[in-house]
Amino acid sequence: MMQRMGMNMDSVADVQQVIIRTSGKDIVIDEPEVAILEVQGQKMYQVIGGQVSEQAPSQRQAAAVAQPTFSEEDVQLVADQTGRSLEKAKEALEECGGDLAKAILLLQS
Secondary structure (H helix, E strand, O other): OOOOOOEEEEEEOOOOEEEEEOOOOEEEEEOOEEEEEEEOOEEEEEEEOOEEEEEOHHHHHHHHHHOOOOOHHHHHHHHHHHOOOHHHHHHHHHHOOOOHHHHHHHHHO
16 A cells, blocks of 8 residues: 555664764664655655663764774684683773783783
8 A cells, every 4th residue: 555655665674873963962872673764755764762872972072082993803812812701801902992912911911
């Protein structure tokens, strides 16, 4: 019936986060369900559920700068080299800014 009216609805798979940015704040929705409704060539996005939080723009910039970059393989390598848990390896990598050698030395000392 929807197709007869020129409507089409699809879902977006594996959505991790939706961010709505305004001049005064960011609305962050973690792990939502997202559906796309197309009506007469116009697309509407529907965001359903998820954990909602708000951030000031200054928090957004600080969070982007503060997060070190490392992969799950890096975490596994540090855990294997030190005999520690994945959680401890990840904490060490965060503390060392993603530097593998420093994280290994930290956990070994």
